Amino acid sequence: MIKLFSLKQQKKEELASGTSSAGKRKATAAQLRLTKDLNELQLPKTCITEFPDPNDLLNFKLIITPDEGYYRGGKFTFSFKVGLGYPHEAPKVKCETMVYHPNIDLEGNVCLNILREDWKPVLTINSVIYGIQYLFLEPNPEDPLNKEAAEILSTNKRQFEQNVNRSMKGGYVGSVYFERCLK
């Protein structure tokens, strides 16, 4: 056992010296972890990150340009917001490109298990990016956020493919207009 208070060391220095340390705020655990995550980011050539302010690592964009699957040739932008609770809490991710996709709704909400119910602190920014990339390769009709898209994907794959193409070229799918997002 350490005797923290051998009585000799009774009084701690009152509000010590007051110099230096002000302003030099200490690194938070979230910052330490995020610096590590980003320095080790290994992305496939279909994924690019964009940091509008390189000094702000907590807010950035991900641009995905799938080179296979239904969404080949499209260009989709996601915003990432990493909070101070990271990695206890998952980053907040939204899709900024309007997309016809069973797991992404028209407001940009993304249904990806590791962003919500299955998030664990061992996961990294890299895992999230791979998860999103996977959504474009394997859209999942079982877990729909855009119900109409999911229904068509499970009943008529050709129709789904046509709808995706129409939406990416810019045009109406049903009554919804999609902006062009081909690269």
Next chain:
Amino acid sequence: MLQGLDYCLKMEVDNVVSTVREPLNWSGRWNHIQKVLERSGPFAHPDFEPSPDILGFLLNNCKLLVIGAGGLGCELLKNLTLTGFRHIDVIDMDTIDLSNLNRQFLFRQNDIGKAKATVASDFINNRVKGAEVVPHFCKIQDYDASFYKQFHIVVCGLDSIVARRWINGMLISLLEYDEDGNLDQTSVIPMVDGGTEGFKGNARIILPGLSACMECTLDLYPPQVNFPMCTIAHTPRQPEHCVEYVKVFGWEKEKPFGDAPIDGDNPEHIKWICGSACERAEQFGIQGVTYRLTQGVIKRIIPAVASTNAVIAAACSTEVFKLASSCGAPMNNYMVFNDADGVYTYTFEAEKSETCVACSQKPKTIHFKPTSQLRELIEFLCQDSMLQMKSPGITTTVNGNSKTLFMKSIPSIERATRPNLSKSLADLGLSSGQELIVADVTTPNSLIFILKLSDQCSAET
């Protein structure tokens, strides 16, 4: 009762007239504490030396910080001051709400809306003779190292993991090491942390640098309850799903209060969410959406139980007493408590993680000239035989803002920070004592370096 009051008043008068009698330590006041501190016993630690000086230390010298003046905080302040601790600072950023009054017994109906820290301090200082509790109505993040340094022990009664991690990181950053890398034990400020959730609670001791810290055991905290997005969007089954739906989808879409984000303490916001959630619940034939439930989901409220707070605060106070007096071995080091069904308690040793981001590393000092370029610093990190880094990414904090010095792995950051390579450390705004965060594939976590700048020295660790 009357007699006692009379006695106190008389003592105060005496105090003015002469200092011969110590009015705050009336005869018998500390009897029970003295029995433990002035004699040895079967539970005392073998190294414990009974002495009347220990009581003097508790009364006059020992300085405590209580973080949180809510359910646990009220209990802690009461327990600690009645045990003899007088110099206590208490921080809380919150104000008193009607729903606090059933268990936060230092507050009355008239206090609603006032700062918890202030009301709690005033109450204790009036009620417990000699107590000098100092309130701080602010966030813990508003103070820096020079504030936290002054305390002997920090006791937490918090409801937020972010705040726990912050104070944990702060106490770790106060550790000092000698040149051989040995920890200076006088720089250790123990943290006693209590937490409750309904009928469950835990109390633990963290000796920063010596035992498991908050980050070592971060995975012990249950993850936030998040419903799958598709459940709340299309297949809601519970009233909570309906509230969560409005929170995630409805608020953004309808913007009932313009661009304002949801404020769980604003009754108008809760009312609106509750109304929309009711409509949705009706569509799906779900019962049970109420104002209370809505507020609970939005603020992630877990019902608080007064008795759990009392048990956990008592455990924490006892540990503070043992740490401050050395009269008994402190708990080792994590106690869980559950009285939802019978009473269960268990204490185990949470283990320090060798790869903990927060406490596994001692900051290394590196020396450079103010005129040295960033490029030279990076070359040093790659060439030094002890480091041999491959592609270090470096961030720091300048004037309270984070700053990315260099990061090669991300093209947009690499482009933006490339010009930094040929700038001098002084021109980059770095000063002596600066903390640099360095991430590299060669280490499992980011490393912290303390940069020392002086004109004569060349690079060395």
